[in-house]
Amino acid sequence: MVNSLGFDRAPGETRVVVAMSGGVDSSVVAGLLAREGYEVIGVTLQLYDHGEATFRKGSCCAGQDIHDARRVSAALGIPHYVLDYEERFRKAVIEPFAESYALGETPIPCVSCNQSVKFVDLMEVAKDLGADCLATGHYVRSRIVDGKRQLLRPLDGDKDQTYFLFATTAGQLDYLRFPLGNMTKDETRALAREMGLTIAEKSDSQDICFVPKGSYSDVIKKLMPEAEVPGDIVDQHGKVLGRHKGIIHYTVGQRRGLGIASGEPLYVLKLDARTQQVVVGPKSALSTHTVRLRDINWLGPKPLVEMVAGNGMALEAKVRSTRAPQEAVIFVRDGEVYVTLIAGEAGIAPGQACVLYSDDSEDAQVLGGGFIAEAVPAAMVA
The missing domain is CATH 3.40.50.620 (HUPs)
Known part of the structure; x- marks a missing residue:
């Protein structure tokens, strides 16, 4: 028994x-x-x-x-x-x-x-x-299929914590219970x-x-005082619109607190640590369809390269912990892993997670995921 x-x-x-x-x-x-x-x-x-x-x-x-x-x-x-x-x-x-x-x-x-x-x-x-x-x-489920333990979404979709567990390895799953x-x-x-x-x-x-x-910048300043470096706030064409106290005070998608007078609402589009620039622009410029992933953890039934061979593989992807997964396609190009979100997403930033699911059912398997290395311009994946 x-x-x-x-x-x-x-x-x-x-x-x-x-x-x-x-x-x-x-x-x-x-x-x-x-x-x-x-x-x-x-x-x-x-x-x-x-x-x-x-x-x-x-x-x-x-x-x-x-x-x-x-x-x-x-x-x-x-x-x-x-x-x-x-x-x-x-x-x-x-x-x-x-x-x-x-x-x-x-x-x-x-x-x-x-x-x-x-x-x-x-x-x-x-x-x-x-x-x-x-x-x-954690509100997640697991089960053994063909001798391999799978990670699944929970019964309570409102409490789904699979987004935070995508990096759990197969070996760890074998030892964990939820x-x-x-x-x-x-x-x-x-x-x-x-x-x-x-x-x-x-x-x-x-x-x-x-x-x-809830102040991230306070923690960062305490650990890394040198990280608070002033710089320029620029538009998409590089025009200087103002100054900032440090990119640690901003996040992609942010609108409030820019301190810039403009005829239209401006949003943070990109944070450039190399130049210490905060790049801003219209809300429409926040939309992203394709992301490149790093540090992939794959939990699928077969190796990733086998499952996405050719034109890629349709699945569901989640780039926000509070959002439902959406239709997507994962593919490999020149050794790099990309995910195209069919409906797109606004305000995607490097460092966030992209979690991958087998389908949109309540019983969907977590296939794994990775961290977002960059939001890819449309011209690069056309």
Whole structure:
């Protein structure tokens, strides 16, 4: 008989480490598995300690959240460990985030955190503890097809977190379990109330948990004071329209705060770290159809080059965590991987993720994805 986590043994003979952030989702995962009779061990990583950020609504893995994870574990009667990973988190996530931003990119630290600290370091901790698997509170699903575990979109499309997990490797997927994949957030909160957990109404964590007051530039200036370099604000033809205090204060697609008088609304089109220029233009110039990807992680049933041979392969792609996937085509040219978005997207910036799906169904498989290296001009892919 196979248990709910896919092991051919009784739950009591299966040891599970649950990554507990102190939030509702991971707490319910620990409660569900403990209730089913698994040998559950809760582990919380202390990732940062940045003053106000540790008490800000929507933070995670710091301050009050660690106390919440401890209280939940005590209520459930499971062992709980807190590991100090601040130094590792700073080097693997915060510093690369600042460096990427200083280069004019729009990085996604949640992906980096999953790639390094959570699905590498924490996984090693789980294995050292003799766990059969590592369970998390992510809203994604996985299943085994033809002997290979696939990553799938969750039942609750509004909570779909596959965008942040596209870089999960096949080997990591084999060890991970996602008990909330077939549940909605409302059902999760209802279970937290049923279990009598004090965090049942706690707010969800925010994407960039370590940024106090949501000010990216403050974090970057603290880590890289030299990154705040003044420069010119120019139009698409290079005409100087004004000055800025540093490209770290801007993002592609931004309209407010440019400080330029113009007859039409102007938007940030590009950030050039080499010249320290902020390039602005009309909203129509933000539209992009094709992107070039780097650092590809492929989870498809066959190698990428086989599946996209010839004229490429139709699939669905997502370049915003809050948007639904859209029709797209992936192709390889001169060794580089490109994705053409049929409907296009506005304000795409280097550093963002492009996540690829098999189709537009609720049961769609995550085929992988990559980080956007550049938005490609139409003439280059015609």
